[in-house]
Amino acid sequence: MQRKIVQIPNPILRERSKPILRRDNALKRLMNDMEESNSAARGLGLAAVQIGHPVRLLHYDCAGRKGFMINPEILRLSQDMVKVDEGCLSIKGFFWEIERPSHVTVRWTEFDNTQHEEEFYGVFARLLQHEIDHMAGTLMVDYLSEEQYDGFERVFFGAGLTPPPQENTLTS
Numbered sequence: 001m002q003r004k005i006v007q008i009p010n011p012i013l014r015e016r017s018k019p020i021l022r023r024d025n026a027l028k029r030l031m032n033d034m035e036e037s038n039s040a041a042r043g044l045g046l047a048a049v050q051i052g053h054p055v056r057l058l059h060y061d062c063a064g065r066k067g068f069m070i071n072p073e074i075l076r077l078s079q080d081m082v083k084v085d086e087g088c089l090s091i092k093g094f095f096w097e098i099e100r101p102s103h104v105t106v107r108w109t110e111f112d113n114t115q116h117e118e119e120f121y122g123v124f125a126r127l128l129q130h131e132i133d134h135m136a137g138t139l140m141v142d143y144l145s146e147e148q149y150d151g152f153e154r155v156f157f158g159a160g161l162t163p164p165p166q167e168n169t170l171t172s
């Protein structure tokens, strides 16, 4: 089932995702929902928390590969860094050039419990760092300079997403 993708400032996006302990039908359903939601949003990848489930699961559809990683962990980050324009399905409409390590080694398990370890490069390395960040409650906006962040807030809140008004002070 296609789910709505959670948008900032929903506080669930700041939660730390829990490890997945059971490979059951509920997990299968969540995986299907993630795949449908990501495909509808034309995303490269999605973390489970983005459809409201803070568990360590990500879906990718990137660089000709499609699949899931259960309980992914970053084992190594490269020394060399690269700046790339990045977006997030939970922060719609914003793209920033963000510097991150250019390649990364990740360990994860599959639904059948097999364990894998692989080094990733390019857009895939970027995607995995972004999704694994989601599992720690870290968002792209955390990498912005103060100036960039101020600019973001102005546009974001200027786009009609204003916080609720203060307690009504009418005294009639």
Ligand SMILES: [Zn+2]
Residues within 6 Å of the ligand: 087, 088, 089, 090, 130, 134
């Ligand atoms: Zn994201």
